[in-house]
Amino acid sequence: MSWLNDLFADGEDQAPNSESVQASPAAADPVQAPTEPTGSIHSGGGFCETLHGGDLPPWERGQNGASADIEGMRGGLQTGLAVLAKNYRGRELELIARLQTALDTNDLGLPPFPDTVIKLRGLLDSDRVDSAEISKLVRTDPGLAEEVWRVASSAAMGGQRPKTLQQAVGRLGHQQLWKVAMFVALDEALFQVTSFEEEVLFLRGHGTHVADLAEWMAPNRLKGQAWMGGLLHDSGKLLICRMASEVGVPNNAPVLATLMDHCHSGLGGLVANSWNMPQAASAIAFHHGEEDPVGRLIHRADIASHGAGAALQGLDDVRAQAALAAQEGGTFSTSALMDKAIQLAEKDRQAA
Ligand SMILES: [Fe+2]
Ligand SMILES: [Fe+2]
The missing domain is CATH 1.10.3210 (Hypothetical protein af1432)
Incomplete structure (x- = not known):
């Protein structure tokens, strides 16, 4: 899953090393x-x-x-x-x-892992990422589209409702979009157990x-x-x-x-x-x-x-x-x- 490494490689919040912090x-x-x-x-x-x-x-x-x-x-x-x-x-x-x-x-x-998320992985991993294609894919999954809207409109993202789904996708960025997609997928596949x-x-x-x-x-x-x-x-x-x-x-x-x-x-x-x-x-x-x-x-x-x-x-x-x-x-x-x-x-x- 080298794509995962690329997707997350720009993390700015890196752990300090032990030289700088005492036990x-x-x-x-x-x-x-x-x-x-x-x-x-x-x-x-x-x-x-x-x-x-x-x-x-x-x-x-x-x-x-x-x-x-x-x-x-x-x-x-x-x-x-x-x-x-x-x-x-x-x-x-x-x-x-x-x-x-x-x-x-x-x-x-x-249940099988949602097809949309597997396809999203492929798009994010491709050499030329097309944001229009990503938002088109997100639109095919109502649960994912709804969550992308919700997160993109949240106070943490500035609190302004995006005008289009493509704008919402762009506001999240690839890393956040992937995390949102994973949560939606797991909420459906794993995080629902009666009793x-x-x-x-x-x-x-x-x-x-x-x-x-x-x-x-x-x-x-x-x-x-x-x-x-x-x-x-x-x-x-x-x-x-x-x-x-x-x-x-x-x-x-x-x-x-x-x-x-x-x-x-x-x-x-x-x-x-x-x-x-x-x-x-x-x-x-x-x-x-x-x-x-x-x-x-x-x-x-x-x-x-x-x-x-x-x-x-x-x-x-x-x-x-x-x-x-x-x-x-x-x-x-x-x-x-x-x-x-x-x-x-x-x-x-x-x-x-
Ligand atoms: Fe454990
Ligand atoms: Fe644990």
């Missing part, structure tokens, strides 16, 4: 501060019970099912699910069987926050992939919610947190692969580890996002800070990342 005192001495609770704390301030499980912090839960190739991911997930199946019965066992069937048949039950509205809202907000943070951290050549991978990094959790909804497992069933802990990285990789996004698939599958360069950025953004969620609720983010400090490779500091995470989360909160 925070909390990271240096984590024992002195009280810890934040475990579980999934929304960077915008919410707390999601279904996604909360165990004593480990969220960024240490879910590294299973990752592999360098798709078949390896599928095999790893199948092995893990076969073990889990022995511990459940009834609807919870049905959910595990539903996942096993999806892996066996290579059919996750997701799991709270979880979906949480995961959408968390994905957006991690995407923006990972993009900010990434070097220009990886910004597009970092944003895309960040947005979809927990899509495996959404897939689990979706299948649970289909088989009638309620959102407070204990099996959900277990499945999310065991499977969501690999499942997310398969979601991206099923939509023909191979590089995002690898980054998502490895977003709880260091193996993939983009996955590593997403991993740090994920930790910082959970830490910012705790900090904004007046809780100590000492565990997140310690985890970030332990992973620093000299590119940027823990305090710079946490500051940015809190700043973006506050912006999201005001926009909500």
Whole structure:
């Protein structure tokens, strides 16, 4: 997806390097501060019970099912699910069987990625981008056209209603247009799950926050992939919610947190692969580890996002800070990342 790199290469807001920023005192001495609770704390301030499980912090839960190739991911997930199946019965066992069937048949039950967005990608990636052709394409998708109008008319864009759709498209610019198109596509394909509205809202907000943070951290050549991978990094959790909804497992069933802990990285990789996004698939599958360069950025953004969620609720983010400090490779500091995470989360909160 080299087009993603080009599309995002003009990002002006680059992360500072570690020479210019000192590590925070909390990271240096984590024992002195009280810890934040475990579980999934929304960077915008919410707390999601279904996604909360165990004593480990969220960024240490879910590294299973990752592999360098798709078949390896599928095999790893199948092995893990076969073990889990022995511990459940009834609807919870049905959910595990539903996942096993999806892996066996290579059919996750997701709608195809919208054709308009795939075509838009092609237009934005072409050597000679034609704005009239782009607006003609946008016009064919009423949901996308409506959202482009809405964003182009928003206060953040000056508050003036554009005269034509082509003017609205031009006002957004290619990068913003792509982001709007992705949100519209995902709202239709992934972010609608009956009886799991709270979880979906949480995961959408968390994905957006991690995407923006990972993009900010990434070097220009990886910004597009970092944003895309960040947005979809927990899509495996959404897939689990979706299948649970289909088989009638309620959102407070204990099996959900277990499945999310065991499977969501690999499942997310398969979601991206099923939509023909191979590089995002690898980054998502490895977003709880260091193996993939983009996955590593997403991993740090994920930790910082959970830490910012705790900090904004007046809780100590000492565990997140310690985890970030332990992973620093000299590119940027823990305090710079946490500051940015809190700043973006506050912006999201005001926009909500
Ligand atoms: Fe995750
Ligand atoms: Fe996450």
